[in-house]
Amino acid sequence: MIWEIDDQKPKIEGLDAQGRPDPAYAAALGLLRAPFGRRALAATTDVGIWVLVVLPFLIGTAPLLVKLATGAISPYGFLNHPDFIFAVVMASVSTLLGLVYLIVQLVLHGTKGMTIGKAVTGIRSVNVRTLERPRVGAVLARFLMVVASGVVPLLGPVFLLISPTFDPERRGRGLHDKATGIWLVDVRTGLNPYAEKRMRVARKMVKAEPNLGRSTLPSLATPTDPAAQPEYRPGSRVSAGVLGMARPHEAHERPTVGLPPATPAAQAPAEAGKPVLGGYRIADDEKPAAVAGSPAAPMHPEPAPVSAPVQSAAPQPGPVPPPAPQREPAPQREPAPQPEPVQPPSSQPEPAARFGLRFDSGESIPITAPVLLGRNPDAAQHPGASAIALSDDSKSLSKTHMLVRPVEGGLEIVDCRSTNGSGLIRAGTEYAVAAGTPTMATDGDKIRLGDRVAAVVRV
Known part of the structure; x- marks a missing residue:
C-alpha cells in the first residue's frame, strides 16, 4: 500500500514575491x-x-x-x-x-x-x-x-x-x-x-479582471441588403440547444428560392417540333391531341369561309332556293394558364430576439423594458424603469442593486453602486462590473447580484 501525503500548504492571497503581506x-x-x-x-x-x-x-x-x-x-x-x-x-x-x-x-x-x-x-x-x-x-x-x-x-x-x-x-x-x-x-x-460574505466578494473583485467596456460580439441581425453576403449568419439549433454556424455560399453557388421562372418564347429561339402556347413552350408530353400529328398547325384554326348564294343577273320565276347552311366555327381551345411569376424573398429583417433572466431559484423574468432589480428597488432615480423585488435570504442584495436594459443582441446591465457588487460570468470566468458602467451580457452569460446568480436566456 502506498500512502500519499499532501504537504502542499494552502495558498495565501495578498503576499508579494518574498512572502510578505502586500x-x-x-x-x-x-x-x-x-x-x-x-x-x-x-x-x-x-x-x-x-x-x-x-x-x-x-x-x-x-x-x-x-x-x-x-x-x-x-x-x-x-x-x-x-x-x-x-x-x-x-x-x-x-x-x-x-x-x-x-x-x-x-x-x-x-x-x-x-x-x-x-x-x-x-x-x-x-x-x-x-x-x-x-x-x-x-x-x-x-x-x-x-x-x-x-x-x-x-x-x-x-x-x-x-x-x-x-x-x-x-x-x-x-x-x-x-x-x-x-x-x-x-x-x-x-x-x-x-464579514465573510463581503470579504469573499471583495477578494473576487480584486482577483477578477475589470470589464469596463462592452464586449464586441457578432451581429445576429439579418442584413437589409439581400445581395450582401454576411460574414456570420445563425444556423438552425440542434437538439443540444447549441447555435450552429452556417457556411456562407459563394456568389456562383447561391441557392435559388422557389420555382425557376419560365423562359418566354419571345426571348428564346423556338425549337423545332415544340409548339408555343400563351408565349411559353409546351413540353412533348403536354401537347394537345389535335396538334400532336401536325406540329406546324396553329393552335387556333381559322374558320372556313362562308359560301354565299349565287344570284343571277336577272330574276327568274320559281321558288327561291334556301340559302346554303353556314358551317359553325370550330370551338376554340382555352389557353393554358400561365405560371405566376415567382416573388423574390422579402428583404425585411426578422424581428430582434428577446432575452430574459433565469435566476438560481428557478424564477424567470423576461426583459422587454428597463428593469430595476434589488431587495426593494426605488425607481425614482430611474424614470421609465419598472421595479422588481427579489427574495434575498442571505441579505447580500442592496435595496436598488442593478438596472437591466434590453439591447440588440442581449442585455445591458448597470450596477447601481451596490454594497456587495455585481459580476459577469462568461465561459466560467467572472468579471467585475464597475458601478455605473454599462456592461453587455448575451445569451449564455451569467450575472451575479450579491450572492444571487441569474443566467441570460433567449425568450
Missing part, C-alpha cells in the same frame, strides 16, 4: 488602518473596566496592606486586625473577577479580533498575512510584551505605545504588533474583515 492588496480590498485616536480610546476603555474590576481590592484590601508596608502595624497585628477577613474577601472577589475579565478579553480578541474597548470604538485585530482572526496565542504574547515593557518604568510603556507612529508602511503597526503579526483595522469607514 499593503496594496489590503488597500484594494478596502481595509483601512485604525486611527490613533480611537486606538487610545479603546485602550483607555479596557483599562477603565479593569479598574472597576479591581475596585473591591483597592477599597477593602489596599489600605490594610499600606499600613503593613509602612510599619503602622506588625505582621501579627495584620493577621489579627478586625478588617483582615473583610480584606481577604474583597481581594478574592477582585482576583476572581480579574481572571474572568482577562480570559474573556483574550478569547474575544483571539477569536473575534476585538476587546470590549475595540468593539465600542469600531476597531478589529487581524492576522496581517491571512487577514483572518489573530489567534489567542498571538494576542497573549502581545499582552505580555506590553506588561514586560513596564520593567523600564514610564519610558518602556510610552515608547511601546507610540511606536505605531513610526511604521514605515504607514499601517499603524507598533513593535508589539510586528512581533506577533497583528494589524488593527478600522471597521467603521473601511471593510470589516470578519
Whole structure:
C-alpha cells in the first residue's frame, strides 16, 4: 500500500514575491488602518473596566496592606486586625473577577479580533498575512510584551505605545504588533474583515479582471441588403440547444428560392417540333391531341369561309332556293394558364430576439423594458424603469442593486453602486462590473447580484 501525503500548504492571497503581506492588496480590498485616536480610546476603555474590576481590592484590601508596608502595624497585628477577613474577601472577589475579565478579553480578541474597548470604538485585530482572526496565542504574547515593557518604568510603556507612529508602511503597526503579526483595522469607514460574505466578494473583485467596456460580439441581425453576403449568419439549433454556424455560399453557388421562372418564347429561339402556347413552350408530353400529328398547325384554326348564294343577273320565276347552311366555327381551345411569376424573398429583417433572466431559484423574468432589480428597488432615480423585488435570504442584495436594459443582441446591465457588487460570468470566468458602467451580457452569460446568480436566456 502506498500512502500519499499532501504537504502542499494552502495558498495565501495578498503576499508579494518574498512572502510578505502586500499593503496594496489590503488597500484594494478596502481595509483601512485604525486611527490613533480611537486606538487610545479603546485602550483607555479596557483599562477603565479593569479598574472597576479591581475596585473591591483597592477599597477593602489596599489600605490594610499600606499600613503593613509602612510599619503602622506588625505582621501579627495584620493577621489579627478586625478588617483582615473583610480584606481577604474583597481581594478574592477582585482576583476572581480579574481572571474572568482577562480570559474573556483574550478569547474575544483571539477569536473575534476585538476587546470590549475595540468593539465600542469600531476597531478589529487581524492576522496581517491571512487577514483572518489573530489567534489567542498571538494576542497573549502581545499582552505580555506590553506588561514586560513596564520593567523600564514610564519610558518602556510610552515608547511601546507610540511606536505605531513610526511604521514605515504607514499601517499603524507598533513593535508589539510586528512581533506577533497583528494589524488593527478600522471597521467603521473601511471593510470589516470578519464579514465573510463581503470579504469573499471583495477578494473576487480584486482577483477578477475589470470589464469596463462592452464586449464586441457578432451581429445576429439579418442584413437589409439581400445581395450582401454576411460574414456570420445563425444556423438552425440542434437538439443540444447549441447555435450552429452556417457556411456562407459563394456568389456562383447561391441557392435559388422557389420555382425557376419560365423562359418566354419571345426571348428564346423556338425549337423545332415544340409548339408555343400563351408565349411559353409546351413540353412533348403536354401537347394537345389535335396538334400532336401536325406540329406546324396553329393552335387556333381559322374558320372556313362562308359560301354565299349565287344570284343571277336577272330574276327568274320559281321558288327561291334556301340559302346554303353556314358551317359553325370550330370551338376554340382555352389557353393554358400561365405560371405566376415567382416573388423574390422579402428583404425585411426578422424581428430582434428577446432575452430574459433565469435566476438560481428557478424564477424567470423576461426583459422587454428597463428593469430595476434589488431587495426593494426605488425607481425614482430611474424614470421609465419598472421595479422588481427579489427574495434575498442571505441579505447580500442592496435595496436598488442593478438596472437591466434590453439591447440588440442581449442585455445591458448597470450596477447601481451596490454594497456587495455585481459580476459577469462568461465561459466560467467572472468579471467585475464597475458601478455605473454599462456592461453587455448575451445569451449564455451569467450575472451575479450579491450572492444571487441569474443566467441570460433567449425568450
